[in-house]
Amino acid sequence: AAKTSLADKLLPLIEAHEGEVAVSVRHIGSREEFHYRSEVVMPTASLIKLAVMTETYRQAAEGLVDLQAAVEWTDADKVPGSGILSKHLSGGSKLSLRDLVRLMIAYSDNTATNLVLDRFGLGATAQTMAALGFPETRLHSKVYRGSTSVFPDRSQQYGLGSTRASDMVELLERLHRRQLVTPEACDEMIEH
Numbered sequence: 524a525a526k527t528s529l530a531d532k533l534l535p536l537i538e539a540h541e542g543e544v545a546v547s548v549r550h551i552g553s554r555e556e557f558h559y560r561s562e563v564v565m566p567t568a569s570l571i572k573l574a575v576m577t578e579t580y581r582q583a584a585e586g587l588v589d590l591q592a593a594v595e596w597t598d599a600d601k602v603p604g605s606g607i608l609s610k611h612l613s614g615g616s617k618l619s620l621r622d623l624v625r626l627m628i629a630y631s632d633n634t635a636t637n638l639v640l641d642r643f644g645l646g647a648t649a650q651t652m653a654a655l656g657f658p659e660t661r662l663h664s665k666v667y668r669g670s671t672s673v674f675p676d677r678s679q680q681y682g683l684g685s686t687r688a689s690d691m692v693e694l695l696e697r698l699h700r701r702q703l704v705t706p707e708a709c710d711e712m713i714e715h
Contacts (some may be wrong), residue, residue, distance in 0.1 A: 529557035547688035551699055561689040564659050564681070569605065569631045570691055571648075571662050571684030576715065577655075577694070578648040579624055579639055580708040588642050590621040596638055602667035606632025621711075628715040633666040640665055645673045655703075657694065660686040 529548055537544045537559055547561035582588040598614035607630050618626075618635075620642060626635035645662060652660040662684045664672040672678040677685050694703070701709040 529555060533557055533559070545688040547692040549692050549696060551696060558689065561692075562687050564685050564687055566681040567660075567684035567686045568682070570686060571660075572627050572631065572636055573691070573694060574648050574652050574657075574660055574684070574686075575636060575639060575662060576624055576628055576712055577698075577703055578643065578651045579620070580704045580712055581651055582643050582647070583620075584704050584708055588620060590619065590624075592620050592642075593617040594620055594623060594638055594642070596634070600634055600638060602633045602637060602665075604633045604667065606630050606634055608632055608634040625715050628712075637665045637668065645671060649674070652690075655694075655697075657686070657690040660684075660690045660694070 533546060533548070537546065543565065545560040545563045545565045546557065547559075548555075548557040550556070579588065579590075583590045595617045596608065596614055600614060601609045603609065607626055609632070618638075620639065623632075623635040623639050626632035627639055640662075645664065649661040652658070661674055661677060663674045663678040663681070664670075664683065666683060669678055697703045698709055698712060703709055703712070
């Protein structure tokens with residue numbers, strides 16, 4: 524029997540979806556790929572947290588932030604949506620920056636994301652993504668804090684962040700190949 528290609532598997536799913544779709548798939552071992560509108564800028568939703576994590580570890584490697592630093596948070600920091608801090612814990616405690624990154628990635632914690640962003644500001648993630656060759660990958664604002672936007676026009680169009688499917692696949696491959704920040708940072712990021 525003939526092998527079913529990625530296009531044969533994915534195109535019917537794409538065509539059946541009611542909405543805008545962009546897809547980029549790359550098998551790192553075989554290099555088999557499939558792309559559908561992968562260069563189109565799309566909203567990221569929580570995918571942008573991958574770029575935020577990368578920026579956090581870049582700044583840690585340069586000594587600009589300390590992953591062990593205790594970050595105090597309060598109930599006023601809580602925002603809706605995904606996570607543990609907003610729904611399950613009371614403010615007033617302290618967590619390390621590393622633990623906040625873990626919550627941001629492993630549980631998509633929105634409150635933790637904003638606390639991480641408070642350590643280095645909103646523009647830094649977009650600057651680093653552009654330096655890595657991903658100028659369309661931008662965090663626009665803090666989560667559920669649209670008034671903080673550093674890219675108001677893009678916020679209006681895409682929400683929290685924007686990227687291309689091809690950028691996310693390339694970022695993930697660099698992470699897998701231990702080519703983001705340092706190999707040790709990649710190991711920690713993968714662990715998250």
